[in-house]
Amino acid sequence: MNSKLHKSTKISVYVALLWLMLITLPAALAQSLDEAKATGLIGEKRDGYIGLVQGSAPPAVISLVEDVNRQRRVRYEQIARENNIGIEQVAQLAFNKAVEATRSGHFLEDANGRWVRKP
Helix, strand or coil: CCHHHHHHHHHHHHHHHHHHHHHCCCHHHHHHHHHHHHCCCEEECCCCCEEECCCCCCHHHHHHHHHHHHHHHHHHHHHHHHHCCCHHHHHHHHHHHHHHHCCCCCEEECCCCCEEECC
């Protein structure tokens, strides 16, 4: 197997593990994240993080966004370091997985930076 293909496979495995970790966050955090997505308060941003769909949100939701993004950043950095690639590349792969995992009706950021509901 050539090294590029092997590296790509390794990165894919790390991204899959990342998503497994993110969906198995402590129950309260995961439930809050899912609730915030279901109510349209937050969505998946193109940069691999989550963001506020509306300009204002309750402090608990803002704190949730900060906590989740902090955890994602740490994991993205680890994957990037282990694979000698940029964190932006890892975040982009994570966003692609997030698009697949996002439920219908939840928000995603489009290429123009607008929030759209997934059909």
